[in-house]
Amino acid sequence: MSRIAVLKGGRSLERQVSLRSGARVEDALERLGHEVVGIDVGVDLIRRLREQRPDAAFVALHGRGGEDGTVQELLEILDVPYTGSGVPACGRATDKVLTKHLLLETGIPTPEFFAFTQTAFRELGAAETLPAIADRLDFPIVVKPSSQGSALGIKFARTPGDVPAALVAAFSYDGRVLLERHVEGRDLAVSVLDGAAGPEALPVVEAVPREEDFYDFEARYEIGRTAFVCPADLPSEVTERAQELALSCHRLLGCYGFSRVDLMLDQSGELYVLEVNPIPGLTDTSLLPQAAEAAGIGFDQLVGRVLELAFERAASAPA
Amino acid sequence: MSPSQKPPSRSTSRDLERYAGLFASRTRVMTSSAMRDLMAITARPEVISLAGGLPDTSTFPPETFAAVTARIAEESCAKALQYGPTDGLEETKECIAEVMGAEGMRADRGDMVVTTGGQQVIDLVTKTLIDPGDVIIAEGPTYPGAVPVFNAYQADVVQVDMDSDGMRVDLLEETLDSLDREGRKPKFIYTVPSFQNPAGVTMSLPRRRRLVEVANQRELLVLEDNPYGLLRYEGDPLPPLYSLDGGVFVMYLGTFSKILSPGIRLGWVVAPPPVLEKINLGKQEADLCTSTLSQLMVQAYFEHADWREYVASLTEIYRARRDSMLDALADHFPREAEWTRPGGGLFIWATLPSYIDTNDLLARALRDNVAFVPGAAAFLDGRGHSSMRLNFSGCGEERLREGIRRIGEVIKEQVALYGTLTGELPAVSAEEVSEPEGEGEGGRLVELPRRAAHTRRAGGS
Numbered sequence: 113m114s115r116i117a118v119l120k121g122g123r124s125l126e127r128q129v130s131l132r133s134g135a136r137v138e139d140a141l142e143r144l145g146h147e148v149v150g151i152d153v154g155v156d157l158i159r160r161l162r163e164q165r166p167d168a169a170f171v172a173l174h175g176r177g178g179e180d181g182t183v184q185e186l187l188e189i190l191d192v193p194y195t196g197s198g199v200p201a202c203g204r205a206t207d208k209v210l211t212k213h214l215l216l217e218t219g220i221p222t223p224e225f226f227a228f229t230q231t232a233f234r235e236l237g238a239a240e241t242l243p244a245i246a247d248r249l250d251f252p253i254v255v256k257p258s259s260q261g262s263a264l265g266i267k268f269a270r271t272p273g274d275v276p277a278a279l280v281a282a283f284s285y286d287g288r289v290l291l292e293r294h295v296e297g298r299d300l301a302v303s304v305l306d307g308a309a310g311p312e313a314l315p316v317v318e319a320v321p322r323e324e325d326f327y328d329f330e331a332r333y334e335i336g337r338t339a340f341v342c343p344a345d346l347p348s349e350v351t352e353r354a355q356e357l358a359l360s361c362h363r364l365l366g367c368y369g370f371s372r373v374d375l376m377l378d379q380s381g382e383l384y385v386l387e388v389n390p391i392p393g394l395t396d397t398s399l400l401p402q403a404a405e406a407a408g409i410g411f412d413q414l415v416g417r418v419l420e421l422a423f424e425r426a427a428s429a430p431a
Numbered sequence: 432m433s434p435s436q437k438p439p440s441r442s443t444s445r446d447l448e449r450y451a452g453l454f455a456s457r458t459r460v461m462t463s464s465a466m467r468d469l470m471a472i473t474a475r476p477e478v479i480s481l482a483g484g485l486p487d488t489s490t491f492p493p494e495t496f497a498a499v500t501a502r503i504a505e506e507s508c509a510k511a512l513q514y515g516p517t518d519g520l521e522e523t524k525e526c527i528a529e530v531m532g533a534e535g536m537r538a539d540r541g542d543m544v545v546t547t548g549g550q551q552v553i554d555l556v557t558k559t560l561i562d563p564g565d566v567i568i569a570e571g572p573t574y575p576g577a578v579p580v581f582n583a584y585q586a587d588v589v590q591v592d593m594d595s596d597g598m599r600v601d602l603l604e605e606t607l608d609s610l611d612r613e614g615r616k617p618k619f620i621y622t623v624p625s626f627q628n629p630a631g632v633t634m635s636l637p638r639r640r641r642l643v644e645v646a647n648q649r650e651l652l653v654l655e656d657n658p659y660g661l662l663r664y665e666g667d668p669l670p671p672l673y674s675l676d677g678g679v680f681v682m683y684l685g686t687f688s689k690i691l692s693p694g695i696r697l698g699w700v701v702a703p704p705p706v707l708e709k710i711n712l713g714k715q716e717a718d719l720c721t722s723t724l725s726q727l728m729v730q731a732y733f734e735h736a737d738w739r740e741y742v743a744s745l746t747e748i749y750r751a752r753r754d755s756m757l758d759a760l761a762d763h764f765p766r767e768a769e770w771t772r773p774g775g776g777l778f779i780w781a782t783l784p785s786y787i788d789t790n791d792l793l794a795r796a797l798r799d800n801v802a803f804v805p806g807a808a809a810f811l812d813g814r815g816h817s818s819m820r821l822n823f824s825g826c827g828e829e830r831l832r833e834g835i836r837r838i839g840e841v842i843k844e845q846v847a848l849y850g851t852l853t854g855e856l857p858a859v860s861a862e863e864v865s866e867p868e869g870e871g872e873g874g875r876l877v878e879l880p881r882r883a884a885h886t887r888r889a890g891g892s
Contacts, residue, residue, distance in 0.1 A: 123472065123475070125472070125794055125797070127471055127472055128471045131471075230848065233848065233851050233852060234847075234848070234851060237851075239851055239852045239853070239854060242852070264791075264794060265791055265794065275852075276786065276849055276852035276853050277785075277786035277787075277788070277849070279848070279852055280786060280787065280788075280791075280845050280848055280849050280852070281788050281791040282791075283795075283845075283848060284791035284792060284794050284795035284845070285791070285794055285795070
């Protein structure tokens with residue numbers, strides 16, 4: 113039995129989702145016989161970790177601060193073993209622009225895109241490039257903040273006239289945004305779980321929105337709003353290819369423990385990687401737990417394995 | 432730890448799909464929205480929240496509270512701990528009659544049901560009158576708390592525009608005519624005529640008269656929601672619709688939440704006897720009766736203290752806060768923004784240029800530790816995305832001013848960014864455009880969002 117701090121909540125926009133993930137993880141850890149200390153992450157985080165002296169931290173945080181390497185760095189400094197990806201992988205994966213550049217360099221397909229900072233518009237007159245972008249990307253395009261983990265701030269621009277307002281919205285979440293070609297097709301997610309034999313890709317989940325024309329933030333976390341099909345009904349070669357791509361992404365970014373890769377399958381059967389989530393949701397409706405279950409790995413077993421991997425990494429790290 | 436102490440096994444995802452299959456179709460619209468998730472952050476202490484609708488309960492004298500509860504303990508302990516009649520205690524109804532009398536209304540004790548807050552009245556009236564697909568007419572914007580109720584009963588809500596004189600009754604008549612041509616008739620008209628939540632505007636006397644006439648001519652029920660009527664900071668009181676109509680077609684919703692305490696959860700409804708009878712049955716089915724303890728607290732309070740004096744003290748506090756917020760808006764919001772100038776109540780409604788989505792703006796504002804209610808929450812038809820509701824009763828003047836200053840900065844940042852994106856403004860640094868615009872005193876014209884030209888999909892973000 114170990115003493116495990118579950119880090120959850122925090123100040124990110126995904127606070128509520130993180131609290132739900134954290135609560136489920138706490139229950140699972142208790143069932144596994146651990147002593148659990150839940151910590152709603154705030155300014156007293158370091159003090160509480162020092163007081164509680166946990167054997168490890170389960171990071172159930174999503175979004176800014178928790179998923180981008182910030183908390184992981186602090187845990188490294190305190191020498192507390194923690195779950196999931198390390199600082200560099202978190203930094204790479206939560207930066208969608210950096211992720212996409214790395215994917216392209218490796219030959220992993222991702223929709224064409226252009227990225228901008230607010231500074232580019234404010235100080236370098238980048239607005240004058242917008243017509244050129246409109247020529248190079250077919251509409252509709254997707255405008256999204258570079259670092260926001262959920263679908264918050266993601267807008268469709270159906271015409272060039274929609275782009276400025278969409279950019280203003282996306283810049284509400286991040287100083288950098290990307291304009292991406294919209295891939296029309298099926299919305300897939302492949303979760304990757306590390307194990308003794310290296311990372312393994314779990315069965316593909318397909319998210320089928322029931323009402324909205326777009327898989328949005330609300331539907332993503334709402335029971336009954338989105339139908340999840342797992343394993344997704346796909347030709348076996350597409351399933352294999354999706355899993356292969358997910359494993360490549362997980363390795364490329366240096367993810368550890370678990371990750372979730374979101375992809376689109378277009379009408380011609382091409383797969384495109386949209387993003388990599390270093391700390392996938394662990395709520396009742398989240399995709400990773402569903403995929404694990406389809407692979408015969410129950411939630412408790414999933415949580416147990418991810419925790420075990422945290423201890424292994426700490427044990428193999430140079431002192 | 433013994434096995435029996437282990438936490439219950441949570442449902443698997445397959446179970447969840449099974450539950451999803453069991454949900455009533457009305458739960459489709461009962462969603463815990465992303466906005467609610469964002470609102471969770473507003474509760475953190477470092478956030479200046481202009482998002483709530485909270486009365487300031489900190490000025491209620493604790494010794495009065497102690498005296499009231501001591502009196503209940505001495506005189507009516509067993510009664511306070513017991514069930515009560517579904518329609519409420521007679522002694523509470525006396526207090527209600529007194530409050531309604533203060534606004535010039537006379538209501539018969541037999542025509543009242545005491546409810547668990549005003550919110551329950553909205554639920555009970557909707558439950559009593561609405562079958563799926565039935566039409567409710569509401570103001571646009573309407574009280575955000577009514578939206579989920581109307582959704583839950585699968586009402587078809589038609590929202591009628593407002594201006595600085597409240598609901599446009601001429602547009603209401605047009606709406607009724609066009610519904611009539613489709614062979615449809617609304618079951619009721621929901622309105623907050625005085626210091627409306629969220630718009631802060633008040634229906635003028637001619638419109639009140641006309642609305643009552645229209646209701647009578649067309650035999651339509653009106654639900655008059657009047658939580659703020661006694662919180663007037665200027666001007667003369669206007670007669671409630673109920674007093675103009677005499678309770679024939681107007682159902683009246685009152686509450687102790689804003690004049691005494693929202694924590695006691697005490698409201699009431701006055702309605703024509705046949706409607707009231709059904710409401711009473713609905714109430715019985717929902718919760719048997721309203722808290723007897725709360726009802727006796729009101730009665731003891733009315734006997735022990737001068738409730739009018741307390742309301743007067745609240746009015747002083749809120750008036751000063753309203754003035755502070757209006758001053759701060761003039762100082763800190765850019766010239767592209769417009770807002771209402773309420774003569775009472777708790778809210779100001781501000782509208783920004785259409786290219787600013789206030790859902791996204793809230794996410795940005797939360798980084799600066801300030802919150803408001805995005806306007807989309809007050810519409811069921813996808814409008815309101817560029818508006819916001821600002822509450823001035825829930826925090827002190829200094830925090831109000833600081834909150835408005837921070838929101839103003841964020842708006843200016845977005846206005847400037849949009850300008851550089853469209854070439855309407857030269858590319859300049861945010862500092863240069865954040866200078867106050869030097870607006871004069873008071874607010875500007877009331878401009879509430881129109882139904883037209885709103886192609887953005889519902890749900891927004």
